[in-house]
Amino acid sequence: MLAERFRQVAFPNRGLGISLTDERPAGNARAVLFRFPDGVQDFVAALDAETGAALHPDVIGFEREDPRMAGTMVVAFLWSGSREERMRSFANSRATPQGGTHVDGFRDGVAAAVTAYARERGLLAAADPGADRIGEGLTAVVSVKLDRPEFLGATQGLLGNTDVRGCVGQAVREHLGNWFEEQPERATEVVDRIVRGIWA
Template identity: 60%
Template sequence: MTEEATRYDASNIQVLQGWEAVRKRPGMYVGSTSERGLRQMVFEVAERAVNEVLAGRAASVDVTLTPDGGVCVADDGPGIPIDETGAGPGLEALLTQMQAWRGAGGRHDVMLGLCGFGPAVINALSQRMTAEVRREGARWVQEYARAVAVTPLTEAGAATGSGTTLAFWPDADIFGAAEFSFDGLEERFRELAFLNQGLEISLTDLRRPDESRSVRLRFPDGARDFVAFLDGHAAASAPTDTIAFEHEDPRMAGMMEVAFRWCSCPGEGIRSFANSRPTIGGTHEVGFRDGMTASVTAYAREQGLLTATDPDLDADRIGEGLTAVVSVKLDRPEFEGSTLGVLGNSEVRDCVEQAVQDRLGRWLKKEPEQAAAIIDRTVQGARKN
């Protein structure tokens, strides 16, 4: 190989300016240029509206897949400020300037997008975006193309009510023929509604007039409803009562919501979340399993269901037939790795373990027949092996 072929210097470096960098490497911001990336675009735009509801400034979020391939996200909050305020940027800045990455946020802040750079990134990846703001009695509109304002921010008459409507059309040069998945969007929005009891989201698909679909997602019983939904999809048989509770613990600077029950179905299904983000493990999940194991083992020994020679019950055996949702919301969440998939706050483990052990212990004593069935199945399974 010649020296010329192997030489690497400043002339080999390509410097991308502004939104050119986003459009050149879209996967860094929305994960991919397939359907998965389109889904993340919706979440990134919907995030602000969802947080308006959770903050009590709006009542609901409406997401619509339009016949012309766009997505419309509307809320009935106070409306994005037209000009910059002490609380944040004005409308045009929000949609045309990349915001600083905000991290995982506190317990009251739901983060739906991958990158946290705000809706301006979605604008950059869209051939067109429109904004309508109804605020303080006036209606304001503006249109953009690839993160550049193509019309001035214009007052378009009086407004009825208040709120914000953002619509965008993904750039076909980037995403090709990929289409939004209604089912994929519904799954994540349903999770959010389960995990945040005051949240109401409507999702409507108008892309094919003869096959229009619409769902309204709101679940007043939170994690309890979530467990029933998960078990329903698994055709659960002979379920136990659902043990469900919410608990604030200052030691972890946050709160937990936990719901679980056993049925006769095989396998174990534990869904864990931290600040409404799905997790694949972490201290909250370990704490749940530890608390469950300690409580069931202690009860079994108290009732003589384990002999002196029997070892403590194993978490995997106890978890047979279990469906559980473990959700924590923390003021200062700490995650392992950039994907935020594993919760690392060490104090959360002890807090969740203690709360689960206490609640489950009381339930076992209150429901001896159901408790005996759970322990008998666990002990028999252990002895067979």
């Protein structure tokens, strides 16, 4: 339990090192250092490794400060060949298993970027792809650090800051849109799979 908790703290805090030493049995201590130079991008790669080969091995990631939400965001994601969505989210290094406005914003941004690209390239014939299809094969980590976080729910595992949704959504839409423009072949493959709902 301690190892998993330290791992989750180290991932969203790029460069932070946390050491855990097990001194049992006496004279045979074992030490583990949790340090991830690329932070959440390393986290996404580790999560994806649990599912098999990625559709695109390059992790898409960015960090941005936004005064409108009085904080910063760090986002990383990739599409794998599986149908499963793997999402992890954090607010001020605290896991938010129920998600919240940062996760909603991330999904909004991905949906907007995918829909815009699909329409521009003539890949979208009728209705927008549903939210369930947007998440297929997506492995993502969304972490925000806020001056005034608002946690909701009995376990406080849900982020409620309303400004965060729009800020994260805009940043994800812009960054993913740029990635689509820079990687047209990969973008077309990803978007076509989402629109058609065809996954390995």
